[in-house]
Amino acid sequence: KRNETTTRIAHVFRGTFVHSTPQTAVEILHNSVLGVDDEGKIAFIDKDQNVTRLSKLWGFETSDIKQLGQYEFLMPGMVDTHIHASQYSYSGTALDLPLLEWLNTYTFPVEARYKDLDFANNIYTKVVRRTLKNGTTTACYFATIHTDASLLLGELADKFGQRALVGKVCMDCNSEVPRYKESSSDCKRETDRFIKELLKKEYPNVKPVVTPRFAPSCSAALLSDLGEIANNTKLHIQSHISENKEELKLVKRLFPDCRSYTDVYLKYNLLTDRTVMAHGCYLTDEELKIFHETGSAISHCPNSNISICSGMLDVRNVLNHKVKLGLGTDVAGGYSPSILDAMRRTLDTSKALTIQDPQHQTLTFEEVFRLATLGGSEALSLDDQIGNFEVGKDFDALRVNVCIPDGPIDAFPGEGPKVILEKFLNLGDDRNITEVYVAGRQVVPFPDT
Ligand code: GUN
Ligand code: FE
Numbered sequence: 001k002r003n004e005t006t007t008r009i010a011h012v013f014r015g016t017f018v019h020s021t022p023q024t025a026v027e028i029l030h031n032s033v034l035g036v037d038d039e040g041k042i043a044f045i046d047k048d049q050n051v052t053r054l055s056k057l058w059g060f061e062t063s064d065i066k067q068l069g070q071y072e073f074l075m076p077g078m079v080d081t082h083i084h085a086s087q088y089s090y091s092g093t094a095l096d097l098p099l100l101e102w103l104n105t106y107t108f109p110v111e112a113r114y115k116d117l118d119f120a121n122n123i124y125t126k127v128v129r130r131t132l133k134n135g136t137t138t139a140c141y142f143a144t145i146h147t148d149a150s151l152l153l154g155e156l157a158d159k160f161g162q163r164a165l166v167g168k169v170c171m172d173c174n175s176e177v178p179r180y181k182e183s184s185s186d187c188k189r190e191t192d193r194f195i196k197e198l199l200k201k202e203y204p205n206v207k208p209v210v211t212p213r214f215a216p217s218c219s220a221a222l223l224s225d226l227g228e229i230a231n232n233t234k235l236h237i238q239s240h241i242s243e244n245k246e247e248l249k250l251v252k253r254l255f256p257d258c259r260s261y262t263d264v265y266l267k268y269n270l271l272t273d274r275t276v277m278a279h280g281c282y283l284t285d286e287e288l289k290i291f292h293e294t295g296s297a298i299s300h301c302p303n304s305n306i307s308i309c310s311g312m313l314d315v316r317n318v319l320n321h322k323v324k325l326g327l328g329t330d331v332a333g334g335y336s337p338s339i340l341d342a343m344r345r346t347l348d349t350s351k352a353l354t355i356q357d358p359q360h361q362t363l364t365f366e367e368v369f370r371l372a373t374l375g376g377s378e379a380l381s382l383d384d385q386i387g388n389f390e391v392g393k394d395f396d397a398l399r400v401n402v403c404i405p406d407g408p409i410d411a412f413p414g415e416g417p418k419v420i421l422e423k424f425l426n427l428g429d430d431r432n433i434t435e436v437y438v439a440g441r442q443v444v445p446f447p448d449t
Helices: 048-058 085-090 099-115 117-133 147-160 184-200 220-233 245-254 261-267 285-294 302-307 315-320 339-356 365-379 417-427
Strands: 009-019 027-037 042-047 072-076 078-084 136-142 163-167 206-212 236-241 275-279 297-300 324-327 397-401 433-438 441-444
Touching (some): 009 048, 009 365, 009 417, 042 048, 072 365, 078 085, 078 297, 078 324, 078 339, 078 365, 085 099, 085 117, 099 117, 099 245, 117 136, 117 147, 117 433, 117 441, 136 147, 136 236, 147 163, 163 236, 184 206, 184 220, 220 236, 220 261, 236 261, 261 285, 285 315, 297 315, 315 324, 315 339, 324 339, 324 365, 339 365, 339 417, 365 417
Parallel strands (some): 009 072, 078 136, 136 163, 163 206, 236 275, 297 324
Antiparallel strands (some): 009 027, 027 042, 072 397, 397 433, 433 441
């Protein structure tokens, strides 16, 4: 066990820290000090009146302390629980078709291009850098069906220092783009190769995730193989569920023996406590109970849900069922690569539900802040490692300054960290995120800029 006699301190911050706990959506630590050790873990959090004692105890110089200003705070890094790195190239366009047409018209032809590693390298570099700048310290990525390009995405996340789960996409049927699918046997073999080669790299913060695209893209044989691989390796699983009504009808037709969409994944052992399923707009209470019982999580992707007219997830109902839930950008069904945007769209959707039904209990900005950080870590079963500021967890954090010259925030109606946080969540952008840390390593500003 590490302690003050054996541990070297790499960073000490002093000021205001804002984070969530399971009991409190927003907990504000005023006038505090936080130390990060040379393994990137939080060594101590204490009141700043104890700083002299702490510096002797832990052996750091008080002159090395990073002092936060009046309009600054530290918060946990944000978690994007669902993003298609490969779709970043056309984000902000192609939002005029519903899901199934959108996939065949825009998505599959673009994803087919990732056979070309130069193309992949260009886009994957951009998406990792962009999301890091936006404060996404952990991303759960879909790549494409191409194993080598998917391995490259893992390499780039490691190089730029982002924590990532990376999935080589599996799909063996119902693609109208003939060059964009695999045979079931290739899919299984390539998934095995992807997992083996990515694990062999021993990247400290990048792991493979078993990735059936969604039930309509996968044969029963493929779903069964992937369930078995996930069970043998104990790896994460990601997919899509119950996003759009036409998709629901298609799943009923393709899997007539299953009681529900959830039952399809349950049947093939794809619902585990390491599973994250995107969307879930039309899940019934009965299905949510299965999510709760299996420990599976939902990634709420509100920008995408609205942008391609899929539906509106009732997050309050999901939380009432004690189902783990994080936020996702779902680039490029969602046009924004920012979890700040996902927080705002989450509030918008919740407010739209309240307009429809005044009995609906609207989410608060504090709750949405928790979903973007601690909730995301729970959804990815990483909450023993990241998600908030607890001694022993990895230091994944953002230094936020709401008051920067020519920045997006001008006026303050009142003082105090709660107001400053609310201003940042509603009006802030990457200019306000002045430093980003993952596992104690400063990754933004980029070393080369
Ligand atoms: N369902 C299956 N594939 C996809 C995808 O790429 N994006 C979205 N939003 N839903 C999907
Ligand atoms: Fe998606």
